[in-house]
Amino acid sequence: MNIGTAAKRSGVPAKTIRYYESIGLIASAGRSANGYRVYTAEEVETLRFVSHARSLGFPVKDVANLLTLWRDRSRASADVKALARGHIAEIDAKIDELRTIRETLVRLVDRCHGDDRPDCPILESLATSAPASPSPEHHT
Amino acid sequence: MNIGTAAKRSGVPAKTIRYYESIGLIASAGRSANGYRVYTAEEVETLRFVSHARSLGFPVKDVANLLTLWRDRSRASADVKALARGHIAEIDAKIDELRTIRETLVRLVDRCHGDDRPDCPILESLATSAPASPSPEHHT
């Protein structure tokens, strides 16, 4: 099947499939006579695996490791578990950070009149107070 | 003062200050005879404001708006409040998404032996099941 069909069946956009190939996350697809990429059902399976792992927020590098483990019939499930645990830890850290920020913001918003007067604790706080530790990660 | 001092006093790295200048978030700094950027205490204040706003997770574009509002002595606090509320809403969405993912992962991790056997529900789930809705936001 062509890339478009593989995209539909796997849930990974064609552009993204090419990208994954380019960075070596997945193997280069075969080519038909006209130069089109050709995919087997098995490759679509792999793409679905990747798609699922990405949906769970695993970074592409982790997905590469998961793929390796997946294909390694003699793997130890402990390795997979450790990887997943690490990922959970990162998620927890992110949630905590977001919650801290959220609380700060809610406190500020609550103290702001929100009318047509210029008086605003939010701006005052930004101008004077310390940030709501720890510094947030952008690029979530 | 030079950029290094301004960086230390504001908490914004020198590189980032230059970047903010380049994208127009802050005004171009003055220059001394040798071509070095020169900062006033007021500009450092602005940088601190930016730093605080960024720490609360406001995207740079929002920070630009906040700066404008900050400087506008006749602003309506309602505008600031609306901006902050919108930001809280986005944070809530992110937290929800992370929590959903987290729960899925925890469920999987709990079901995984985590020993030297290859049997692993995590990999099985990635290979077969549907993703842990809703699909994570790439590029918020």
Added chain:
DNA sequence: CTTGACCTTCCCGGCGCTGGAAGCCCCATA
């Protein structure tokens, strides 16, 4: 005079794609 810490500009990389341009290929329909 030399060292080393600053400053300048520039461009590249990184995350994970996504959009778009230019150009094939293939099939259906008029």
Added chain:
DNA sequence: TATGGGGCTTCCAGCGCCGGGAAGGTCAAG
């Protein structure tokens, strides 16, 4: 047979938000 509309190919650029590092100018101290 021409035409049109999908596909598919490549490559380049950009998103947000910087950080690293090169190549070079500048300055104060020893």
